[in-house]
Amino acid sequence: MSMSFERYMLDMIQPMRDDLTRIGITELRTPEEVQESFDNAKGTTLVVVNSVCGCAAGQCRPGVAQALQHDAVPDNLYTVFAGQDKEATAKAREYFAPYPPSSPSIALMKDGELVHFIERHQIENRSAADIAADLTSAFDRFCR
Numbered sequence: 455m456s457m458s459f460e461r462y463m464l465d466m467i468q469p470m471r472d473d474l475t476r477i478g479i480t481e482l483r484t485p486e487e488v489q490e491s492f493d494n495a496k497g498t499t500l501v502v503v504n505s506v507c508g509c510a511a512g513q514c515r516p517g518v519a520q521a522l523q524h525d526a527v528p529d530n531l532y533t534v535f536a537g538q539d540k541e542a543t544a545k546a547r548e549y550f551a552p553y554p555p556s557s558p559s560i561a562l563m564k565d566g567e568l569v570h571f572i573e574r575h576q577i578e579n580r581s582a583a584d585i586a587a588d589l590t591s592a593f594d595r596f597c598r
Contacts, residue, residue: 485545497529517585
């Protein structure tokens with residue numbers, strides 16, 4: 455790939471990253487960052503597997519943003535970017551067993567254990583409000 459194409463792709467992807475980081479979600483870019491963050495996380499942890507697809511833009515990211523306005527929210531907020539930070543995403547997915555790789559997707563963990571997972575097929579045909587409602591219900595159950 456040429457440097458100009460790589461720069462173009464980075465510039466194109468940055469707003470998709472910013473949708474989550476500007477609302478307080480920490481981006482994890484390497485497998486080491488994922489492992490350190492997940493292994494040291496206390497309480498509840500939300501992990502958004504971000505993606506360039508339309509359902510990430512139209513439903514997933516807006517649904518997460520809405521859900522984080524709720525009175526009960528996870529203690530830790532992380533994101534990895536599928537297709538961009540491949541090694542970090544692969545490492546994060548190790549924590550989501552038995553679910554197959556899916557992007558976008560949203561995981562909720564409590565004390566390192568997966569307690570709620572929203573797969574791509576549960577995102578692509580639902581509204582951002584539906585995803586927010588799903589998440590806030592999980593937050594009420596696990597984050598209080």
